Amino acid sequence: MSPRTIFSPYVRLFAVPGSSAFSFAGWLARLPMPILGLGAVLLVEGETGSYGLAGAVAGTLAMAMSLASPQWARVMDRRGQSGVLQVAFAGYLVFGIAFVAAVSVGAPQWSWFVFAGLTGASGPNVGSVVRARWAGALDPDSRQTAFAFESVVDEVVFVIGPPLVTLLATLINPPVGFLTGVVIGFCGGIWLSRLRDTEPPVEPVEVDAPRRRPVLRNVTVLLVAIVYLAVGCVFGAMDVVVVAYAEAEGAPALAGLALAVYAFGSLVAGLAYGVVHLPGSLGARFIGCAVFFAVAAQLLFAVDSLVSLVPVGFVAGLAIAPVLVAGTSLVESRVPRSALTEALTWVVTGVTVGVTMGSAVAGAAVDAWGAETAFAVPAVAAAVAGVLALAGGRLLRGPAVPSVELPQEGARVADRKAG
Template identity: 40%
Template structure:
């Protein structure tokens, strides 16, 4: 299985247990899926904000804009795990190509309806396929790393690298979406998102040689048992819902704040600062040879995230929001990286793409709920009330994580070195 402690005797598995980005990026064939994968996942960071800015422009309501974005996020969260399961069973290319085409057409349709001032129900109808067909490129890239590294100590570095890549897209994406929607045309962000999805997704799908192998038909029942049956995955889903509440709450609340001070262009800058903090801490997190068990790291990091997010609602200046946003971003990356790393020990190799999509979908679902609630709060209360959403989401998720932390320990069957009932045995994935 991919979670054994012995790694391949190749350049893909360094002799040293200390992780390193240089060693990771020298993995044979890595660049063939990293570059197109980066292009294909860039639109994900643009989608929600582009919808919010377009619909707010055409309706004048942050509540309506948040609701339309939320329908997209909920659709993605519901359909993403099934997309991941199909990718595990039939191959990534088979699932990706039709998904890319449907998403592009749906995004263009949503844009046309919004510009035509269609009723809100029509926007919701177009938002469903737009969200349901979002290509799950990030989980697919993570699954390719898992197939390449096969239990190497570099798996933690790979998880960190992917988090950094995700956050780089969340630095560039909001800035690009804001610039296009405010300086070019309100529909510019969503149309660009659809175009990048089409081009990047097809290029990524063309990389057949690096996609994880599909299990033989005789092993399908074992290898493709639903990832949701793993108790630890369910705990991580709640944890990632809280992270999604930070993304969604900040997107709407920052947009409302910058609009209220007459500087809408600062929205992308402030959100970019938040994402930059996430990216920088992700770089550091992946470069450290951790001695602390990942379960404990997740608890400590998530407590710091909840504490930092709880201060956002009290900030009423650009500089203070930028500073707090940077701090919140720095707390998110360790939680994301550790959560994805834990999947390596909790889930069989044949179900990992599905597990990753459950986590990605949880972020999207938390984001969807957050943009809806934050939009309503900004419309009805104002004064930064939307920032209460990240606080509530992270605190509730932290309580769940503390109560169910024992479920994050990998079962003995996943490791040949873990025998008996010693659930405190460290998981040797980092």
């Protein structure tokens, strides 16, 4: 099979008018995802020497984002994306700068947590915003390819982000790494907010219409969010443990490279997943990918040097994109368009809550046991993700029909059933 044949489904995606612009703007707005978490770890640890405190501050940032991003998404579903993105990213820039200033000048440590939390709370989930634009522009058969492409975009972020912030923090100084992420994210978010032609239309809600059930009462959304919480624990723990391990081995600048290789494995798998038509239902694919994710992460127990960390990280990374794309596709098939941004944000919130937990637990584990032993934290978290997916599998046996429906959604729901 030629490369042209392999990548032709991705090429067809960009026949959609405006898709190149909103996808690239969304990529820029997402670039801070690994930069801010890892940047906060490097900044706080550089000031205090404590990985426990650094993990707690980074976790606060991620936790605030996880709690606030569904609220931003709900407002976007009701009022449109553009204005909400502009307000959110203005706060993102202001509070991000304030956080760096507080740490750099030695302000009271409680203020570090406050400004980290406000920075995270100002960050909407841009991946869900972009995926909602794809979902509104494509037929059901093309959405898996689009979601896989966006998963690859996420992984490119994690390939570029960790080495960038690590080099900036170690070769210049830690504040530069964090601030670079804030500025890039602000520019991408404002650009995306101005691309109104590709913004999903706001679904009108009749005054006397029945009140919509909360998105989290959708069993599929809830299950995927819970599994993603464990997946997020792996991500948060890997950031902290890999940085600590590289420093313990005397090569702190290689932490970014190791994390980039981990993300590169996911990038490769995401490209393949987007063009391969796997057998079975969306629910079965999600369970299978979660189990694969759990098994692959157990290789982390074999890490005994930076040399071994690189191939182990690559193989473990091969399981990331499939489980994320499978879960996103499953949720998209079972919620109405009028609640799609919020639903996608809730499942990603599971990841960010997990990042918070993973960062904090891993930081404490590094301080207590040492970096090499702390690799048990991401390995065990991945195993939990697989067990949760298997345990909840029977809840996914229903038809792929949204459980929440608003007036004027009937035609779209019928189309989705047919698809």
